[in-house]
Amino acid sequence: MKKGRVIQSTGKWYKVSCDGDIIDSRLPGKFRLDKKEVTNPVAVGDYVDIEIGDDGTGSIQKIHDRENYIPRQATHGRRGEQILVSNVDRAWVVQSVKQPKLNTGFIDRFLVTCEAYEVSGGVIFNKMDLAKSGGRAHVQELSELYRSLGYETAITSAETGDTDDLKSKIAGKTSVFIGPSGVGKTSLLNQIEPDLKLRVGEISSYSQKGKHTTTFAQLIPLSDGGFVVDTPGIREFGLVHIDKPELSLYFPEMIEPRQHCKFYNCTHYHEPKCGVIEAFEDGKIAASRYNSYLNILESLDR
Template identity: 60%
Template sequence: MKSPRFIGVTSLFLDLTQPLNQTSFYLAHRGQVVESTGSWYEVSYDEQESTANIQCRLPGRFRLDNSALTNPIAVGDFVHFTINDDGSGSIKEIEDRQNYLIRKATHHQQGNQILAANIDQAYVVQSIKKPNIKQQFIDRFLVTCEAYQVNGRIVFNKMDLCEDSRHQVHYLTDLYQSIGYEVLQTSIYDEDSIESLKNDLHQKTSVMVGLSGVGKTSLLNHINPNINRKVRDISSYNEKGKHTTTFAKLLPLVNDGYLVDTPGIREFGLVNFDPWELSLFFPEMLEPRKQCKFNNCTHSHEPGCGVVQAFENGDIDASRYQSYLHMLESLEDD
């Protein structure tokens, strides 16, 4: 099937890496990055009325220009590349992104990591058990979606294990729906829930993010059995998931949509936030903050704070306000 996400374009580009007196032009193709392994980028592009994939490398100058990022190119990026004599590609240009989802790098890495670019919506997947729901992870994810103009959504997965946690799931579902977020409840043993997720993914490019073991890959295999991604069991020692997805990959779905399957992550650090602006990305705080006495109010200790008053009146949920304070503290410590 020919991809609707891009049109394969062959264009002439000015090679700006050369001195002006050695200016040259090169013939470039346009495609979309569908997988990134760190050193190689798999790019999908249209060639002679069909879709082809090519392995591309990135010149070192791009890495130097984007030293704050662990990955200067992300899955979902549109790029222009040339084809080398050995059949590999060389990326020459990276198009401006419509949007992207980003987090702080972990495992002692410096910089930030872009999880996916040019996406229509992003799901944070949480399992009912093994591992349990982490609300602060949800809230950090949603704040980042708000800040980087991505439509954030929530999936509570493994609903077949919900018997002991039904009250918590209903409470969180009602909470997030009340502040404007779409919430889906899924189980691979409930075909209706899988159909609801399929409909939500229809004709969109989406990304799923969650802790290892929440069942993202199992959901993906039920959404599109042709993909057949590898699934591993939960560790019996600590009930944490084992990584099955090593690199992010853009996968076609049977409903003309696309889904970025990402490796499981245990942290979601905020990127490029000032403490005073954090409340701008909590929808329920937008109106109360207008009543604050100080323009740079952090809604934690200042007198005359509209957000604190709304919290005390019960108009802002206690768990969301606690998430806000934890994030604020982490930003002030940076």
């Protein structure tokens, strides 16, 4: 029996790094039966014990407890949750300034999940080379907003090679880049590690959205130490196991104001004498964040 780390998942097969060797491994059916509400019992980043057969392939016998993980609601009509990655030091949500356009709602849904699952979150604003002066100022304001809430931020351009700040922030750590297709996750990795030569896609001229290029998650070692998980682009980030009464707990700026609400089960939407609404009206909570809160609150009814 050998212990290793899952560095790639293609569905039926997993690549497991064990003492410098990469072992193609399968997952016995018993794990899938035990984890009916999870679409993928094993995720990239997991530590596992494998048994190596006569043909050199492995059979996963044990999945070690995770330090943390990032889930999202399963897509394509499937029930349960999909685990995107596990055992990371920081999870970065990547957004482009343009092509596709910046989506603060996506950022905030992602950061709610980070808070709920006790993962340090960060925000990368990429493609700054496409931004005009007004767009640059807007990104700077957003970056300052998220930093004030305790999140790391990085402003980058894979096109011009402006990635040094991000490179220093991920050195020696295990990070993951998550975001929609086309925002430049893989291009950033190619800029940080030029020898990788990972395949990158184009932006659809019709929809201005990215085309899927990365088709499976993979854990990539960095020459400065540490790892980055490159993930396929995702259009939706459905929250998992988060109820309406607890949602405001995952917005750091609402934790103190919510203590001043008149009603213990306040939704911070329409109730009188709501501490969160008062904080928003006093300018202590950003409009974009409060709007994201309301949009997420509404989505939890569906």
